[in-house]
Amino acid sequence: MTISQGISSQMLYTILQDGMSTNYNNYANLLAQIASNSKLTSIADDPVATVNVLKTQKGLDNIEVYLENIGIAQDEITELDDMLDSLNDDIVSTYKPLAVQAANGTYDTDSLQAMLQQLEGGLETIIQIGNTKFNGDYIFAGTNVKTQPFTINKDADGNITSVTYNGTPADGEYERYVQTGDGTYEVINAPGDSVFGYYDSATGESEGIIGTMVETINALKVLVEQPTEAEVTAANEALYGLLDRFDESVSQITTVQTKYASAYNNMEMAKTSLDATEVNLTSVLSNLKDIDITEVSTDLYSAMYAYQASMSLLSQVYQTGTLLNYL
Amino acid sequence: MANLLSALNMNANSLKVNENAISVVSNNVANMNTIGYHKQTVNLATRTNEIPIGNNVYRQIDSLAGVQIASVTRSTNKYLDNAYRGALAQLGCLQQQQNNISDIADLFDELDGTGIDAGLKSFFEALNDLNNNPTDSTARVAFLESAQTLTSLMNTTAEKLQEQMYSQLGDGVSADALADSPFAAEITNINDLFQQLADVNESLARTQTGNLTANNLLDTRDTILDKISEYMDFDLEEYPNGTVRLSLNGVDLVKGTEVLGKFTVQTASEYCAQQGITYPDDWDGALAVVNIESTDGRVFGNINDTITTGKLGGYLTTGSDDAGTVSADYILGKLDQLAVTIADIFNALQTDANAYCIDPTTWTLSDANRNVNIFVSSDGGAISATNIKINDDLLADGGQWLLATAYFDDPAQFDANAVGNNSNVVNMLNTREAAQAGLGGLTFEDFYSALVGSVGTALSNIDGEIEAQQSIVDNLDLQRTAEYSVDLNSELTDLIKYQTAYSAAARIFTTCNSLLDVLVSLGG
Incomplete structure (x- = not known):
């Protein structure tokens, strides 16, 4: 996200929170995939694959x-x-x-x-x-x-x-x-x-x-x-x-x-x-449905690190705070 | 001495100005987390004593009267507000549509193997068992049971689709159902918002009487407008006193301190009766009709076409039976098509003139199947997904023997003892991979999986649209936050600025005071 204007305090928190929740969603989604061993958790995930799964x-x-x-x-x-x-x-x-x-x-x-x-x-x-x-x-x-x-x-x-x-x-x-x-x-x-x-x-x-x-x-x-x-x-x-x-x-x-x-x-x-x-x-069915455990595990770790990083970033920003801390 | 006194005066004013400026900063900091708050900025200006100066330098100095607060301005950007509200209306519409489609998609979650697709599969598997054992009572009962499972899966899905279809706008006929519908509740909400807007207009008219703006009231007004934009798109005109005129397609809804037009809803059938339209045959609109009732007694009927965005637009588009839209109505039609085709094909095979069932008491073939359809409708009407069921005659004790399993290609070859003849079951099995004219040349299962695919695609498309629209809204919201919201660092900087100015003014006051002391003690 490019920000051209000045950044207000509220905006900074919004950006950090959005980033953190995106990272959390990615992390949770990958966890769900591993838990169910299926790439497809809903018919909307990949309608074409869904139809193929049914046929197969x-x-x-x-x-x-x-x-x-x-x-x-x-x-x-x-x-x-x-x-x-x-x-x-x-x-x-x-x-x-x-x-x-x-x-x-x-x-x-x-x-x-x-x-x-x-x-x-x-x-x-x-x-x-x-x-x-x-x-x-x-x-x-x-x-x-x-x-x-x-x-x-x-x-x-x-x-x-x-x-x-x-x-x-x-x-x-x-x-x-x-x-x-x-x-x-x-x-x-x-x-x-x-x-x-x-x-x-x-x-x-x-x-x-x-x-x-x-x-x-x-x-x-x-x-x-x-x-x-x-x-x-x-x-x-x-x-x-x-x-x-x-x-x-x-x-x-x-x-x-x-x-x-x-x-x-x-x-x-x-x-x-x-x-x-x-x-x-x-x-064929396995290709359509099953997750590639190596790939997903790797993704899971990187998603986890991203989530941890965004949490630590947020806490750092709160610690650094504003001018208030230095007055 | 006169100058010292005027300097003191000026200082007193300067202290007051900085005090007030700090109070604006304090208001900003207090509201840093308030939704809809627009940051306010103090604009300082010089104060001048308007006296003739001529060539007199002292008069020139006398004309300097210090500082004043010219205005307190509120950060605002009309272009951004309009863009944001337009995008929000689009998003509201998409989200409402997504709600409906995802409710439908839940009914078609075939990935867990419990839906109609699985029902069709076990139906044909039971038919295969029947093919292997046409004289086995258990295989016959098992086939009928799997057929019954299939019909009840269709019934349940159809009922849930119907429920879903009527859940938003009522059923198009019952006034009570409409009154209880979420759509009617939303109409009440938006009428409330119109009233709130009229109230704020009234406060603004009373408060913002001059050139200065009533900033906090304007915040309230803008928050209400943001909320209304979630429901629909509208036209807006702002007057110098901050009041707004809200209109839809030229019809005033709120103007000045009054709500001029209120939304009302009626069922489609009631509207059609008033307009002399035959319902539902000649009506292709939504199940509910929105009207505007004007305070002057005029009624603007059926403004459904005007409301195309926002939550209300979302309700109206997905509740309709527009061709090509994946709506509950459309899918129900497809399911009916499937139910009718299955019933037609199997009933024709069951009652064929060369097909025979078994009389188990004599182990001979019988033609008792000729008038016994497998699939019938539960309400006596034409077969649909809602009413398809298995003929009670087949489900009665011994009814399983009425299933026609034998078939003679050459009627001359008929042999009453040929109870092991399973050619009719083979005919039935062969329908599985046969292209059905009633289903556009698809097989039963392909037709159904195509339907599932279309629901999935519709949902995934709308998910994609929402993601795109959400990012537009987020972006605009971020821009608005950047412009409108309070930044603690800059407020604290302002605070230090005004505090320093205040301290400096106080120091000048002390200096002037001690100078006056000197002056006063000169005589003593």
Whole structure:
């Protein structure tokens, strides 16, 4: 402040007091910044930075949500994958060899009966897997998550007439979506019919592992009942014909697994990029908001010295006083 | 002897003059901390006996009559006073505006993560949970609760804005609200100041009858004028007797010893009714109208446009709904826009012909959602930020199942069992990043943060203006202090000066006295 005119006593005090209060304000402001570790104490401090803080904060919160979603989705896919793996194992190591043995025609009735029971148990297991629930929902039912996807129907003699699929069909809107990024969704479920197939004796529809198993069981039943030569030959031929279908079923299941493995990998990549973005945004937010502690501490000390200096100056002026002290 | 006696006389006068000069110094020192005090200075002048001198040197000496006090002048500078008062009026206006905006800004302090922005964020987070678990009752209830939090945040903010808008000038309709408003109180204050000015004018008219000025009364007068300038700008004319005529746009407010015009306020609706204007549709002014009521019975209606500065100007500009000004009214309009857009978008998705809710008793899809909007207004009128709320049907027991989560792109694919279908929630989630036509092509959150930004910018701009204006006022004030206020050093110097003169005069008195003694004892 330049003063061109004479300085009156009151004016000197005013100037000194103004200076002291400015220094005190600077000091207090820096203290508040350090206490809150934030450059922005009000939206008016820096409106542009405020808007950016809000946007960045939103981005960070979204990333957290997406990462959580990915976690849940990956859990479900892993669960699905594990079960299908064990199913494939069972098909390759148990069900198909049983069918091969039965087709050989060298076993007696008791052995055939045992094989039949084992295969019937296998079908139960497959259907149980098809009816698996995850978080209270059937995971192989498409979007019909509260409807049990597979049911076995038998006639009075205990013969399987059909295994129906009650979920959303593979050619329907079966997808359940999970958000893994802004406007990006991953499908996390597989329709049961594309994995396990179904069977209906009335229409002759027989698909997938379920169709194969039911037909194998039916052929074995014929063998166990000790039929005529011709019937045996027909049943054995039927069993031979079914052997390939075991392999087809396995590859059908593997196709579904591959599809979900790729969804899993997509999410894994999304996770990596979300993690990287999170690091970036955190540093952006920190730049916008956080104080540079070295800089602010230095400023704080210089503000403190300025404040002390102005106080000591004021006291000195009061001590020096006026002409009055010398009269 | 005659000369000795006249010298004594002169001395007596000199003692009196210095005594009086010291009393002026004493008045200065006594008032060194008095607000509005103007330093007074003694002007000494020679005293002359007006006698014909001719060529007589003794007559010439006889004509010297010592010293007299010509006047006591008061430091004053009209230019500085005018500049100071003008700047003060500007500052008063800005400070009042800042008050209003900072009240508004307090409502939008989103940095602590508790405002509408945070509400929108948790609304979409709850929607995401619903997307992950469309058949989960808890996720549905949680979504409705977060939606309710969002609406009540809007309600509270809108109510507070409304309160803020009506807090200064009343609500534009109720006379009681206006009478209780701070604006009405300020009008009373300024009318009081007019009366005080008239009183000082009266004292001045009685006191300052000659050429000498009534300095302390002038101080009082100037202090009152300074105070009035905090409220508004005015025109001023000063008369030789120190009285002033205060007028506004040619209308006399104070002249001589009388208050000629008083300010009165009325609500905007009352004024409009008198003028035949439809309120509030055709009225674009402030919520209150200032009139001048003249003592001669004339009324100068609606002088709002004349009062553009000072505290009163500040009240009138921020209370108005001028486009482009960041006022409570403007922000309320923006919030309404946000509330309406959110309600429209979500209600449309909820009641879409291909969207379905769930019947949890049978775990099948149902179209019971078709007539159940998510967002409704609490008073049956059009939706606004003030009245937006969640439909009671959804909040009732089991109401959460009415939320339409399923959606079929191809209606032929409809399957009543597809309760896990979450495509409608995906549609809702997608509105988050979608440009909304109702919000000028911005997303919900961008629209809101832009609003926060504009409030922050308005406040930071006005803070900057105030800082600049404050430094102008401070500078002028400092100049006035420099010119007007008492400096102890110079007063003490004056004191020594007059004291020395007094002692010298006393010494001369003693000398004259002893000379007279000599003279008297000559005969004895």
